[in-house]
Each structure stands twice: as C-alpha cells, then as structure tokens.
Amino acid sequence: MNLKYMIFLPFIVIALSFITDFYTWQGIKTIGNYFANESLAYYLRFIFWSLAILVPTGLIVGFASAKFSTEQNLILRIFVNVFFAYTAAKLSFGVFLLAEDLFRLLFASFKFLFAESGLRSFTFISRNIILSSLGFLSFLLMIGVFVHAVFVNSYNFKIHNIKIEFEHLPASFDGFKIVQFSDFHAGSHSNIKKLTKGIELLNSLDADVLVFTGDMVNHKADEFEEFSDVFNEINPEFGKFSILGNHDYGDYVRWENESDKEENVQKLIELQTKAGFKVLLNENTIITKGNDSIFIAGVENWGHKFVKKGDLPKALVGIPDEAFVVLLSHDPSHWDLEVKNNLKRIDLTLSGHTHGFQFGIETKWFKWSPVQYVYKEWSGLSEHNGIYRYINRGFGFIGLEGRVGIRPEISVIELVSLSKL
Numbered sequence: 001m002n003l004k005y006m007i008f009l010p011f012i013v014i015a016l017s018f019i020t021d022f023y024t025w026q027g028i029k030t031i032g033n034y035f036a037n038e039s040l041a042y043y044l045r046f047i048f049w050s051l052a053i054l055v056p057t058g059l060i061v062g063f064a065s066a067k068f069s070t071e072q073n074l075i076l077r078i079f080v081n082v083f084f085a086y087t088a089a090k091l092s093f094g095v096f097l098l099a100e101d102l103f104r105l106l107f108a109s110f111k112f113l114f115a116e117s118g119l120r121s122f123t124f125i126s127r128n129i130i131l132s133s134l135g136f137l138s139f140l141l142m143i144g145v146f147v148h149a150v151f152v153n154s155y156n157f158k159i160h161n162i163k164i165e166f167e168h169l170p171a172s173f174d175g176f177k178i179v180q181f182s183d184f185h186a187g188s189h190s191n192i193k194k195l196t197k198g199i200e201l202l203n204s205l206d207a208d209v210l211v212f213t214g215d216m217v218n219h220k221a222d223e224f225e226e227f228s229d230v231f232n233e234i235n236p237e238f239g240k241f242s243i244l245g246n247h248d249y250g251d252y253v254r255w256e257n258e259s260d261k262e263e264n265v266q267k268l269i270e271l272q273t274k275a276g277f278k279v280l281l282n283e284n285t286i287i288t289k290g291n292d293s294i295f296i297a298g299v300e301n302w303g304h305k306f307v308k309k310g311d312l313p314k315a316l317v318g319i320p321d322e323a324f325v326v327l328l329s330h331d332p333s334h335w336d337l338e339v340k341n342n343l344k345r346i347d348l349t350l351s352g353h354t355h356g357f358q359f360g361i362e363t364k365w366f367k368w369s370p371v372q373y374v375y376k377e378w379s380g381l382s383e384h385n386g387i388y389r390y391i392n393r394g395f396g397f398i399g400l401e402g403r404v405g406i407r408p409e410i411s412v413i414e415l416v417s418l419s420k421l
Helices: 003-034 038-066 074-114 129-151 192-203 221-232 258-274 333-339
Strands: 158-166 176-181 209-213 240-243 277-279 283-289 292-298 325-328 348-351 380-384 387-391 409-417
Touching: 003 038, 003 074, 003 129, 038 074, 074 129, 158 380, 158 387, 192 221, 192 409, 209 325, 209 348, 221 258, 240 292, 240 325, 258 277, 333 348, 348 409
Parallel strands: 158 409, 176 209, 209 240, 240 277, 292 325, 325 348, 348 387
Antiparallel strands: 176 409, 283 292, 380 387
C-alpha cells in the first residue's frame, strides 16, 4: 500500500465510523426511551456521542503528532486499539439492529400492500427493547473480547505442529525439523518481557533449521537493533535463514531521499546477519546431512498489489532439477501466481504476511477471517500436485496491538520421507 493512500485512510475510516455511530444510536436511544428515565437517557446520550467524537479525534491527533514517523506514539497506539474495539462493538450491535430493520421493512411493506389506506399505511413499527438490549450486551461483550486480545492474546503464542510427507525427500532428512516464525514487526512491541519469552520459546523447540519469512520491522532497521543479541542466542544445527517482507523496505514512511531508504534496508540486513541469520536475497543455500542434501531458497518480497522485488529464477540458480527445495517467500500470493506452476519443482513454500488479519475464528470444524476476502488461503497448509505451501499466522502484530481469535504462531514443520519406507 502506497504512503499517499495511508495518509487518506484515517479520514475514510473516520467517515465510515460516523455512519455506524448514527445507526448504533438507534438502539441506544431505544433503551433510554424504554426506561423513560430522563437522567438515564441523558447519560447514555452524553457517553455515546462523547465516544463517537473522542475516538476519531484521538486518531487524527495521533496521526498528526506521529507525522508518519517510525517512533512509538502513545496517543496513536491507544486510539488505534480503542478504534478497533469500538468499531467491532458497534458492528456487533448493528447485527441485531439490521435483523430487526429487515423485519420492520417486511411488516411495513405487508401493511402497504394489503391495507386500504395506501401509502399512509407504510409505517415502521417501533424498535423492540429486547433486541436493542441484546445488541447492547453484544456491544459490551465485544469490548471485553478486544481487551482480552490486547492484554492477553497479543503474546499468547501457539505452537502449530505440522508433519508433511514427501516421496521426493532424501532419506537422511526424514524427521528434519524446520521451525518457522514470521511478521515479527519489531516496532510494534512495547512489552519486551513478554516478547522475549516468545523468542525463548523459539529457542526451546530443538529446530534443525530456524526460518523467518519476512516483515522483521514496521518501518526502520533501528526497530530491530535491541533484539539482535537475543536472536543470536538461537543456534540450530543447520542454521538460521530469513527473507525480507513488504514492511522491511521502508515504503510506508517518508525519507529525505532514496539513498537513505536503501541504506535502511542494508542496515536491516546487517542487523539480521549480526543476529545470526543468513538473509536470502533471491538466492539459495545447500544443507547437507549424511550423504544427502536439500536446498533452501529465499526470494525478496513478491506480492500481489505489494512490492515486487522477488526474482524466482535467480533464487533457484544452481539447484539441480532433482533436488528437494524449500522456498521462503513472504507473500502467499506468490505461490498462487508464480511458484506452484513453476517449471522447477519447489517442494515446500513457507510464507506469512496475512497475520490471519489478527481477527477471526479457527476451530476444528470452522475457519473464518476477513482476510479470506483478499487471500483465499490465509493460514495453514495447502497442497497442489504434490507440492505444499504453509502460511504462518505471524509472530507479532501491527495496527491493533492484539489478536482476536487468531493467536501469534510458531510453526514446527517436520519433514517426513516416504523414500525410506
């Protein structure tokens, strides 16, 4: 997303917020009128419209004071979180109001069609206090859900264990363990103590290889500087590898000149190298175990509607046709549009980027997130003609400082060789 669109985004969002305010107010007003208590009605009106004005004002002040810089801005952080919670709560309330309005419309239409008084009969019945009260309870419940998302779920890491069988995997690599994390977003974190525990959890998983699949920072390389030493303590037997994501290029902030922007990218690469990562920039590396070898390739970001610096042919140079290949590619759209139909077989692609929208529902039987309307596959394992892609839900967060339903993820991917059988 281009910076110029980001400038206008808050104002578009605020306009939509006021639309939901006026709709939600219909339910709040019904509750106040039902109790016929002037004092209650006054306080409900005062609290509701105060919030309706305060939340978007806080967003504007936060964005203005940040001046699109990369510094942590307390006002902006607070009001972004409040805005997400408040908007979700209003939408939850709106579901009840919308259901009621559909019934009121049908009832009014029925009267209009069958009553003799003509157009004068087209009137809406009053709102029902029960539905308005249920909507208000859902409003309060959604606020509670977001409080939990910010204060509990943001660092409530979930380990996903995945076994994938390959006929093509050399026997020596049977049981080979790849630990993947993605979307660290160093600039978003304020609770370093909890974050460090997550990094220590990465270190405890006995990985053969640790891979990071992009977006180490939000904007600037400096965000990662304080974490270099912590990551340097993680030393898997076969190394650590990383790639760049769309946020790692500094595209979402203003720079004095293009040279400063390029220097920022180089600094981030140097900091990751200092932390022990080999940063794969459209290149590959060989891993040897016993008499067998596999290749890990990494492309720079290649995303639909995002920066395209990835060069897949270049990343695969020198890899034999018969070799087993693991590709690191930040944006999952790359697999759909280039990788899965590539002439050179790529056995496993590891991606991130979506965060699962940091909002959704995942159960054994049901899976939903708003991000699915942008990315058909947005988390977990996909297969196409015997090759696989895994999409990590992200280690960190951006925007909302929390996660509703979609917990931060560490993926433990075990490769299983069918050739040994």
